[in-house]
Amino acid sequence: MPVLIRHRPAGMTTELYDQISPPLIESIKQQPGFILRVSFVDANGFCAAELWETQEEHDVWFNENVVPNVPAEITQEVIEVHSLVQP
Numbered sequence: 321m322p323v324l325i326r327h328r329p330a331g332m333t334t335e336l337y338d339q340i341s342p343p344l345i346e347s348i349k350q351q352p353g354f355i356l357r358v359s360f361v362d363a364n365g366f367c368a369a370e371l372w373e374t375q376e377e378h379d380v381w382f383n384e385n386v387v388p389n390v391p392a393e394i395t396q397e398v399i400e401v402h403s404l405v406q407p
Contacts, residue, residue, distance in 0.1 A: 321400055321401060322355065322371055322372065322373055322374075322400075322401040322404050323371070323372050323374065323375045323378065323398055323399065323400055323401060324369060324370070324371055324398075324399040324401055325369065325370050325372065325375070325378055325396055325397070325398050325399070326367055326368075326369045326396065326397040326399070327367065327368045327369070327370070327386075327394050327395075327396055328364065328365060328366065328367050328394065328395045328396075328397075329366060329368075329390060329392035329393070329394045330392050330393045330394070330395075331392055332365070332366040332392055333366065334359075334361065334366065337359060337366065337368070340389065340390060340391075341359075343389075344385055344386065344389065344390075345357070347381070347385050348370075348381060348385070351377065351381045352373075352377055353372050353373035353374055353377025353378070354370070354371075354372060354373075354377070354378075354381070355370075355371035355372060355373065355404070355406075356370065356371040357369070357370045357371075358370075371401065371404070375398055
């Protein structure tokens, strides 16, 4: 079942995200299991949310690509998706 993972990097701004994300975005597009990514600012600050086919596929990509390249502590919330509709 797919998972929605919300990433909340401490102190992240949209400007900093725009500076550091381009190579990560190119990498994530090629990853098995990746479905969709959105980023936004809400009452809790900056958030990047992703849909993946499995949490394991996310974790492999995240640990290899984000952890060594993003200068922020990132909290994650994993939500099991009940249903997913794609065009």
